[in-house]
Amino acid sequence: MILVRPLPHTTVETVLPYNCSKVKEVQQLHERYGSDISDADITGQPLEAPYSDIDNDTLGLFNTFDDVFIERNEEDDHLPLPLCDARSILSHCRLNVNSPLPIWILTDGSDLKKTVLLSSESDGEFISRSWAWDHGCSSDITLDSLLAKHVQFSNKPLHQATCHVKCSFDVCKVLTEDSSSIQSSTTLHASWTKLSLEPPLLHRSTEIKLHTRVRIGHGRKGLLFIWRQISLLNEYIDLLSKLASDNLYAVPVLNLPSSKSVLDCLGTAADVSTLHSRIHKILKEPIKGFNSVNCDKKLEQVIEQYSLKDKPGTDLTDRLWLLFIECSTYQELSGCIKELFIELNKKNGPVPFLNSSNISRLGSVLQREGGIHDPLECLVEIGLEKLKKEMLLIFSKAQIAAGYNLNVPNLPNFSEVSSSDWLPFTKKWHTWLCQVHCAVEILCNIQEALALPNNGMFSIAANILKVYTGKESPVQNYSGIIENPVMEINTIIPVKSVEKDVTNKSPEEWVLTLTTSTDIQKFQSVFYRTMKNPFPCLESDLIDDDCDTTSTTFSRWFEFHSISEMFCV
Structure with missing residues (x-):
């Protein structure tokens, strides 16, 4: 062999x-x-x-x-x-x-x-x-001794040789909570053509590439909360897919996936009141207004602020999502939705705050348009709507990327989708959430490793979003992330952004390549130093x-x- x-x-x-x-x-x-x-x-x-x-x-x-x-x-x-x-x-x-x-x-x-x-x-x-x-x-x-070795080996003067130098710096390595594997790692790869031991930061040939690897689904606080909601949505969609493939209808006693992992992230004491009474309470809660721009806060801090239960600008369907996922059976979920409309019919005033861009059928019904076909489909739709809105809000408030960089799917509202197209349509939205979440986790780790301000992340964010939300995205569905949770990015980064990370630092690897060529011969010397x-x-x-x-x-x-x-x- x-x-x-x-x-x-x-x-x-x-x-x-x-x-x-x-x-x-x-x-x-x-x-x-x-x-x-x-x-x-x-x-x-x-x-x-x-x-x-x-x-x-x-x-x-x-x-x-x-x-x-x-x-x-x-x-x-x-x-x-x-x-x-x-x-x-x-x-x-x-x-x-x-x-x-x-x-x-x-x-x-x-x-x-x-x-x-x-x-x-x-x-x-x-x-x-x-x-x-x-x-x-x-x-x-020394550098002089390396050059002398190549001259002796090739028997040609040094000025006939071409030079290429590269080195790598391990900036940051973070372990998972149980220390069993690497959660994230960030490495800088520098290359240049000037004869120099250290990267000549002002030389035109100097180029620095950023390489970051992140194990998706192990983030902290807000990141973990968003990921667990994406995972719960996947369980709901899988259940609906199974029912559709078997030509079955949901029965009242059908058990729904557990939402315990999502609710644990909220960190609040369990509400012992009934779901029906809490629906009445939600309809009376005031809506918190938006704060000023959060460009002074790091991306992960903005995520925590705008993914909380009582985040600013919370849509009515967002609050209902966090309530409805507590339902353990199909019958309980159906009862909660019925109770919602009973309470709304009792109100004489306008419907509580509802975002005009709400894509869910429940949002349309609350605005007196259309109807609801299936309670579980309704739950999936308001979950997708909540996370879609949060992703857009996070990037907008952090001012770390333009809206067009996110490549938001240009799809109609759920009320305009036929029942036969509902599952493929839903999976497109879910896949996009997976793609953006992977990009967000990578960005958070890069910002933490390099200590960059939000305005220093703009070009990096644009490149990462282009890779992860584009047609050739490494994320094609949720199961792909589960099978291979380690996502990575290689992208060029401005030299000024990482000057402190490569100056007067010992690289993990350093490689000098000298090449001298004639018409009939080629001499190459590589000098390699490694930790x-x-x-x-x-x-x-x-x-x-x-x-x-x-x-x-x-x-x-x-x-x-x-x-x-x-x-x-």
Whole structure:
């Protein structure tokens, strides 16, 4: 078996043979080479190689290696090969295996130069040989020494070389409440073409990308409250979908999904009065007016303010949503809606505050238009209306994005939708809420990590909303978030916005690439410094005795060289 994955810092896939701890069968390799190659198995888990700042999916490619088939064991460990065996395999592959992919072999670093990677590749025009050396925890490496190494390797003057530098800074990492996994992480990736150890912030080539990963559904307070309402809506919609697919009608004793997780977020004492008496109370409650613009408050603070039970500008149907979800059966829900209209008929005055943009059929009925077909459908509609209005209100009050950035679905009111189209129509609204919520959670984590004011988030918010509410959104439905709750964004960020996060800071990774080319040759040197061990070897095998691994500045240096030469005919 041969495993294929992208070459570090490129999009080129590679073949990665290496030793493994369990050998199923080794026949002709031992007979051919007569060495310790009998312990070699070219299978195992995908190699986590250096020079890479993104995770790539591994593709499995089954192939025979000189008629030797070895069963893959998922628990096999990576065991580097001796340098002599690695060279033998490379020679054999190039002579006998017509692979269009580069072949990389992990080596044990037992030679004087501590070689840890060996590679060979041919593309029909050029033959390339590559290798990497481990310099351990060297502290005397300077930029001048790196440049001198490339000049010596290429035997060409430095001015003929092109330069590219990149580095990454881990800004923030937040664990979930039980500390079992990462809730969110924010990393800055800087790149530039000027010869400099640190990012030259004023240089025109300097570019900084923001990479944030967030586990959706684990937010705090207002974020969690909104997410749990979205989840409850999904349960209601699933129940209605099941009834529709089975051609069934809701019966009075039908149990409704529990709303306990939503009600727990309100943090108020349980109201022991009956639902019917509370309907009467809701109709008499005054409406709180809106406050002034909240641009001085962070996004998460605005969310908490405008997602509360008694938030400013609360629509009547918003209050009814939080009451009706307490119903445990279909019969109880039907009774509450009937009681609502009984109380309204008793009132001589106007209907309590109702937003003119209310899309629910209940909103239309309260304005003396249309009727209600199904109580559970009514409940779903007022829930969608509440969350839609809150999302728009939050962005408006925080002044963090324009309304058009949210890509609100251009759909008619529910009163204009036929019964056959109701479910697809409802799911479109629900999917949009899921998309915007993911964007909001990402934005809150970015703002907290980078300590940016709302007006410094405008371009970031526009990019994130474009990705998450656009046609190619990574969120296509609620179940997709449940299956893969980790959402991420990669976006360019103004250098000035993160100047404090990259100045006089030690990067987790730093990579200098120098390339010198002629018509028939290409020399490339990559100098890589990392805070993490990039190889699957035992840490004790790689770390020098005098290396202080407890220091926050602990890092290892690796040196990579590649020479490509044109075929001579």
